[in-house]
Amino acid sequence: MASNGSPLHSAVPSGPLADKWTKHKNESKLINPANKRKYSVIVVGSGLAGGSAAATLSELGYQVKCFCYQDSPRRAHSIAAQGGINAAKNYQNDGDSVYRLFYDTIKGGDFRAREANVYRLAEVSANIIDQCVAQGVPFAREYGGLLDNRSFGGAQVSRTFYAAGQTGQQLLIGCYQALSKEIARGGVKMYSRTEMLDLVLVDGHAKGIIVRDLVTGEISRHAADCVILATGGYGNVFYLSTNAMGCNVMAAFRAHKRGAYFANPCYTQIHPTCIPVSGDYQSKLTLMSESLRNDGRVWAPKKKEDAEAIRTGRKIAADIAEDDRDYFLERKYPSFGNLAPRDVSSRSAKEACDEGRGVAPTGLGVYLDFRDAIQRLGRNTIEARYGNLFQMYEKIAGTDPYTSPMMIYPAVHYTMGGLWVDYNLMSNIPGLHVLGEANFSDHGANRLGASALMQGLADGYFVIPATLPNYLAGQKPGTVKTDDPAFAEAEEAARARIHQLLSVNGKRTVDSFHRELGMLVWDKCGMARNEPGLKEALARIPAIREEFWSNVRVPGEGANLNAELEKAGRVADFIDFAELMCHDALNREESCGGHFREEYQFTEADDDVKSGYTNPGEAKRRDDAFCHVSAWESAGPGNTPILHIEPLAFEAVKLSVRSYK
Amino acid sequence: MNLTLKVWRQKNATDHGRIETYEARSIPAEASFLEMLDIVNERLIEGGGEPIHFDHDCREGICGMCSLTINGVPHSKERGITTCQVHMRKFRDGDTIWIEPFRARAFPVVRDLVVDRTAFDRIVAAGGFISVRTGSAQDANALPVPKDDADASFAAAACIGCGACVAACKNASAMLFVGAKAAHLNLLPQGKPEQDKRVLAMVRQMDAEGFGGCTNQYECEAVCPKEISADVIAKLNRDYTAAAVKEAVC
């Protein structure tokens, strides 16, 4: 695929894969301790990536300002991760190694991630566990007092460290405590309930941000020697997702509008085990841990009539005879069965529902049944393994999973795409660094379970402290002040935008636009995409934008806590972002990981199907044309963005077709 | 279902608030409590009014942001859940529901049902951490931790910092929050070196923030969405006294 922009330089060091990070650290610039305190750093976001970066950079001596929209840095959405964090510790002596973690991550990502970044991630993973344990993160332990591990999807070793079903929370609290220590010491100035409205570029370098105090509405300028964005993913573009209500793409998208390239926005992860949507009023989706698939069997009725009867309440699951049940994951993927990877499982559930065999009242839901497991292991065992999850399900869905099967449906969960960064985690804008889910670098087209926490902390604790001086050492500290005309221009633009949002005074609520947009992108750019659908979405989004700016109703004023105003600004960016995402999905004429283009799937005619290696209907990559990162440059709303390509060179691994049969 | 809502409305921190009444018509029983408020708000906006402000974020019971007192009980009378996990099927058609902010002098109202809980952040900053510089940690398995200690520490660490304990306490005391954080760290060998310094600093900050004292009524434990035991308060009393004695005589 030809690009219309200039190629990108990833700054990956030369040399053997395993030595790259060490070599890079050895060759990186240093700033002496006395000079570090002269440099100021802005960190936007206080989750695992932002919080760990802010704390660590402050420990090193930089002056840090950290911003988050929540009322406390402890509430960032990293907190909601349940399962665990991977690390190549090989404490289980089961043959794990840095290379194996690297390989599993690259393969899980369907060979669309940058090799060197992923290897570095695997390399520092072990340090993360050491750091977190020293901070007092209460990981699960064995009776001998040593750390326990469990296995997770996409891996054949037990390398996942966990703290019951709250691993994300415990890691974030550890990180928040480290941050609090630095706040108390004066190294970090924390701004909570503060939202970034724009990025400020001075002479092409990121030198500050414009923010709004969400309580007083005050808009202010903050200058620094560099800016770090750790603002999470864009899953809420779909309106319904497992993300927190406040998660948004604003900071990343503002940076994109200022020139930062957005890479692979079409890579979104759909998690297979969420509680189905129950009505129009629904505000978010709840994830049920993937671990349930260890004992639960996923099925849908074979006959449409049975499904119809269940939907209308004339039948219940127990009325369906064994022979009339389709355990579709076990049928299609006999060796992985119910433990097939997330993207594969999600698509299978969608197929069953698309065939009219869905069992939830909306038609969008399949069963996750523990009947056989309860018979085999006894209710007590199941209760010990999943008691809290069953309870959670009952609270939300109102039915008892011990007696009637759970209903599940896939939901947007994580976004692999993000701002393009080089090996130093710096975007194409000098001085703008991007960490965690907000960047694109480590998960390719699909993320493996227990890898998001690992990446956030790797970026914040270990990568950015080492790579930031490569930029900063070339800068004279404190040269940019907030009286620079660039700040005035950005502040004026931010004020004008808020004024505009407040003065439309139309008839429709912000949420109604968000729902409309979400439904459209879920439909056309969700679990399965095709050319006509994407073109249709691209045709409809400008109309939504137009109506939004002429008919949205944002009550209240700017000089007060105003939740509708906050949402309006975020939804306005989601509308523009959705367009970018659809452009990318349309451009990527292949299927890989979370990006499934219906036109590109295996059929009976393919050799890999004939040989039995894979099934018809599986995602088909086109390595000849799309083994690259698509990084998009903004050309203004409504205009087709400009594509820049970073070819992906695989030196250490051989590209292969993923098979989970 | 149709409901009558009695909701605290307050324009900003300096405004005198008041309870206002809203009729919430045809609310689906499957909706969550916050979705019910979303529906009410959407109608308020469409009718030219201002929506009811309330804090919320993850809506799955883990971020600790949601903070409503429902019929006098923080996070409602259902045990072990946060406000965002309350579902309307637990109410009856025709019910009157009182919705108030978390009340405490240390949690000033920001707007309507939104309160400022940064006092908790300042307590943690006073000493709720283990000082370990990034990169200086030894191998994670170099220091075994007895499983019982690790489990007890985890149980205390489950705190989500929502502040329901303060809101429910007759004295607006933060002892369960502070006790949980102190127990989480003090129970681990990694947390021992700073234990005395930690409890002294956190308790002093807690008192300075204007929280009340504990009178052992355990309302906190009853409303805690993570069901943290008031044992952590007993431990805090013990650890604080020991630290104070050591400070006085050593």
Add this chain to the structure above:
Amino acid sequence: MNPLGKAILQFCRSTIGRKLIVALTGVLLVLFLLGHVAGNLLVFQGREAMNDYAQFLHTMLHGQGVWIARIGLLIAVGLHIWATVSLVKDNRAARTERYALPATVQASKSSRIMIWSGLTILAFVVFHILHFTVRIDPALANLPDAAYAAAHPGESRHDVYAMVIKGFQNPLVSLFYIVAITLLCSHLSHGIASLFQTLGWRSRKSAALEKQLGWAIAIALWIGFLSIPAAVLTGALKDKPSVSGQKAAIPSDPAAPAPRQG
């Protein structure tokens, strides 16, 4: 101020420090009450046992024992009241705006009226001391133990036994006593269980036991203390003339009451 004094002061100012003072003084006061009720129950043993006990209290450690106890108790009560009242003031201040619809999930009634039960008990204690110790009522002040005088010529002692019975024969006195002791029982049902929490000894496993212990002590004290007015009011306990006869008693000078031995 020296560092030690400063540390102590800081501890006493903290909420936890003041609670510890409440708990420790509470322990002392509960021990006192247990001793007090045990002594009082001697009234059922008869005049001699009761009055011997009273005399013992006044003569132990050459008469200094009772004053050591009184001063100790006074300090304990004083600290207990200072700490609780100052905590209550702080606790009230910690919630400036109250709930429009307040609710209670599991706090016991007793725990919620601690300050009121405590202040009522304080009022009662003041009355009780004036009544039985200072004996402002001349009818109770002038009660020599005739039998004792007869057996020990030249000596005299106050007839505590008669005083108690006479005192409780006044229905108003008994009523106040019953109310106060009932509130004491309520106060202790929460207070004793609370001691363990404040001293850091409560755990999920021991909590129920500690609560039961609190109730057990409170109820035992309630029965013990109230058995006396009950017995007096029902007539089970009467001030029958002693064997030696009251005639032999040496009249005491009302202006200079006999050694206080109550």
